[in-house]
Amino acid sequence: MARLIDLSHTIIPNSAGRKFEIEMVGADEINPNVIRLENQWYIMHNISMVNHIGTHIEAPFHLLKNGKDVSQISLDRLCGEAVILNLKEVLPRSSVTIECIQKAAKEAGDIKQGDIVLCNLGFSKYYGKPEYKNNPYFSTESIEWLIEKGMKLMGVDTSGVELPASEEHINHYTLFINSIPLIENMCNLDSISGNRIQIYAFPLAVKGLDSFPLRVIASEY
Numbered sequence: 001m002a003r004l005i006d007l008s009h010t011i012i013p014n015s016a017g018r019k020f021e022i023e024m025v026g027a028d029e030i031n032p033n034v035i036r037l038e039n040q041w042y043i044m045h046n047i048s049m050v051n052h053i054g055t056h057i058e059a060p061f062h063l064l065k066n067g068k069d070v071s072q073i074s075l076d077r078l079c080g081e082a083v084i085l086n087l088k089e090v091l092p093r094s095s096v097t098i099e100c101i102q103k104a105a106k107e108a109g110d111i112k113q114g115d116i117v118l119c120n121l122g123f124s125k126y127y128g129k130p131e132y133k134n135n136p137y138f139s140t141e142s143i144e145w146l147i148e149k150g151m152k153l154m155g156v157d158t159s160g161v162e163l164p165a166s167e168e169h170i171n172h173y174t175l176f177i178n179s180i181p182l183i184e185n186m187c188n189l190d191s192i193s194g195n196r197i198q199i200y201a202f203p204l205a206v207k208g209l210d211s212f213p214l215r216v217i218a219s220e221y
Contacts, residue, residue, distance in 0.1 A: 007118075007155075007186045007199075007216040008055035009127055017128065018050040051211045055185045057203050060176035062210035063169060067176055070212050071205040077152050077181065082199040082218070083108050083115050084192055088122035092134040093164070096121075101142040105149070108195040113150030116199050124157040124187035137163055143174050153201070155183035155216070183216060192218055 013022045023046040028034040036042050052058070057078075060067025085104040090096050096119070105111050126132040135158035143161065146154065154161070154175060161171045161182065175182055183201060198219040203212040 002219045002221050005188055005191050005197075005218040005220060007188050007218055008214065009124075009185055009187050011054040011213060016053055018053045020047075020049040020053050022047050051209055051213070052184075054213045055183065055187070055216060056211050056213045057201065058172070058182045058184065058211045059209075060179060060181070063172055063176050068179065069207060070203045070209045071207045073181055073203075075202075077179075078202050079200045080114065080116055080152070080198070081112070082118050082155075082197050083111055084189060084195050084197070085117060085119050087119050087136070090121060090136040092131070092136060094136050096136050096138045096142050098139060098141040098145050101145055111146065111149040111151065114152050115150060116153040116155065116201075117146055117151045118155040118186065118189060118199070119157070120189040121156065121158055122190075124185075124189070127185065127187065132159065135159060137161065138171055139163075140170055140174055143171050147174070147178050147180065151180060153181055153183070155186050155199075155201070157186045157189055158184070160184055183214070186216060192220065194220075 011020055013020050025044050025046060027042040027044050030044055034042060057070065059070045059073055061069040085108055087096055087100060087104055090100055111117060121136055123132065123135050138161040162169060163171060201214055201216040203214040206212060
């Protein structure tokens, strides 16, 4: 039987760093014909949120007007075999260079065409803390190399992959122009025992959204 590993942070309303508010309402406010059985309260919730929150996926539509939104990403791009790159030696606020990526890829047994690439920078332990802002960043050359190797989806245990103070979002653009979505704020990558694992990363299919939280699950035999 497979061991399932949750690679997503739990979103805690009003404590998530960005807007995520829930309002409990009685189901009768939505359906006036509700009949409650004994000890049954039957509730629903209104949700108000920023979509870039918690462990979330960013679709090409985030930067590209004609890019795919979260509902248009093909299912085969959101699941499959993932390779884990150990990048924990990269110091905070330092660059993940192409040499770093190539070394980690070699240690993991290389990157195959169609791989999901998960980058373990060892930063999920700082999630929700001030230190989380000091994450390493990726050189554009390292992103380009991963794309050339055949990466179909990228995930990181930090808040992003962008160059410091970049307002051009060149790394995001490099991914999105190649139709590669990005998952940010992952966790529990250290719980994966090997370098390869099966991954499932499905957001709700909401038309017109550039990003949405998701539950990323790893399946390990």
